Amino acid sequence: MKKVAIYTDGACKGNPGPGGWGVLLKMGKHEKELSGGEDDTTNNRMEMTAVIKGLSALIEPCEVELYSDSKYVLDGITKWVEGWKRNGWKTASKKPVRNSDLWHELIDVAGRHEIEWHWVKGHSGHPENERVDKLASDEAEKVGIEDGED
Template identity: 65%
Template structure:
């Protein structure tokens, strides 16, 4: 059985919409890596949640078995429940509206296709250690974006 890459992601935006940040904790065996970044312009929390997930998956240099943990039901439901329908309908929702954040959903679709990903939802701000770390990294990305 191949080793699993554990990924924990989070996004932050204040105000929403406004400047945003994202954070990632990656773990492969005893190895850990943290990533963060931000956008100084107007963005949304959902865009930052998606960006964290994309950047995490793009960081992996070879096909991997991934357990991806997010506190965003938007990200988890989008990739596991809604995306197939959006693609069938030409990136339109069930009510025939354009999919919000289509650009990032397309990036996530491509990034996830390069790996074997299992998606997990964790409750945010509930004491989960890696989710709390990802949250702090997202906050750091937000503060760096504001300072730029």
């Protein structure tokens, strides 16, 4: 299996509001940036979308080192999701799981790969995290301008 590092981030201008996501894929000397945005979203949805888009960009099963500054995404996929499945996609307080559409998509794309999940502190000078933060922020800004936010 090929080894790939994926760095992801999401951003939102307002929460909800215009949002963006950014991804950096690294394999050996090769790098690829991906980014996009939505006009009415939340920060958590953009964080999840970044991970989904990064994993979906891989055309074959890979060994993935995935880096995110989102505890929501990392805890969700590594700790909470099995309980949600057992509880019929309800939280411990019996409420529907938020963003279940994206959780289902993430489970599907993650299942194709062997993934090591890593948390990185946001805005702490981590070069790749700063890079994907800029991609996500730029997309959120662009979507906001297109929607007449500024």
